[in-house]
Amino acid sequence: MKSYVETMFHSKTLYILTEGGIIIKSDYFDGINDLDDFNLLKFVVTSELRLKLLFSLYESSKTIKELESEFNRKPGNISRGLNELRSCKLIQKFPNKLYAVSSIGFLLAKNLEHLMYTLKSIDSNGEFLENHSIKTIPNKFLKELSIFNGSTVIKSTITEFAKPINVYLENIKNSTYICIILPVFSKIFMDAISEALINHDGYLDVITTKNIYDLVAKSDSDKIIKALVRDKKINFYIVDDLPNIFFTVSDVFASLFLFFDDVVFDNSEMLLLDDKSDLNDAYRFYRYFKEDILK
8 A cells, every 4th residue: 555655646647647747648547638637636635534544445445443543643633534525426424433435435446556566667667668669559459558567678788788688588498388569670689589489399470560570471481481380389469550669578577679660679678577567467458459450
């Protein structure tokens, strides 16, 4: 709970939601459609107690005594905060003296939770994002960067210029089930992926454009690729256009490369996740991306 509140009061919050006092329609927060919506959001986040109470009741219903004990606040302060949330129809009180979030309160808390995870990711990976162009990445995908909370930034160095590439190749060669968003062609990467599929009897699910697919088909490895496609070890999904995200997830790791600008791919920096507990979220992001872009 503490991290939620601290993130919510981060100065970047209002930059995302407002600009010069004008509400920005943004996928970072679904549902900010008019001034009333924004004022409700502002009302909650400008009080640490109201925000804590809303999230506490979002987790489970509680009595006022339980809330007093949880926050170590005076009964009058807790009562006032609860009444303020009730006045906005964000929570409700039941005859058994339990307080719980209302439907509106549940949706608001859920959206705030997602926003906070996004802000945490932006803070964690701020330098990486600042070094790259993200303008081609739709907000609905950009906000999913929270999956890279806790990731490691792998950078080229003077002594290890190809370090991100080498780390990628080392992980891919041990992978079996691989999913890739592929906006660029690299023979080195495709050869390593093909080798992993053959060695581990693996499977590749890849989303790419026709231009990139044609480059793959015309490469020196085309016979190997075609054989893997024929054996249903590779499934290509061809789309008209892709955001500039080179994203990979496998049973071993997940990674993200970005572009310097609209056309120049950067292989000198990579975000890496190699904690197995994070890979389910990375697979979930791939499925979400795939379902959306293939509509």
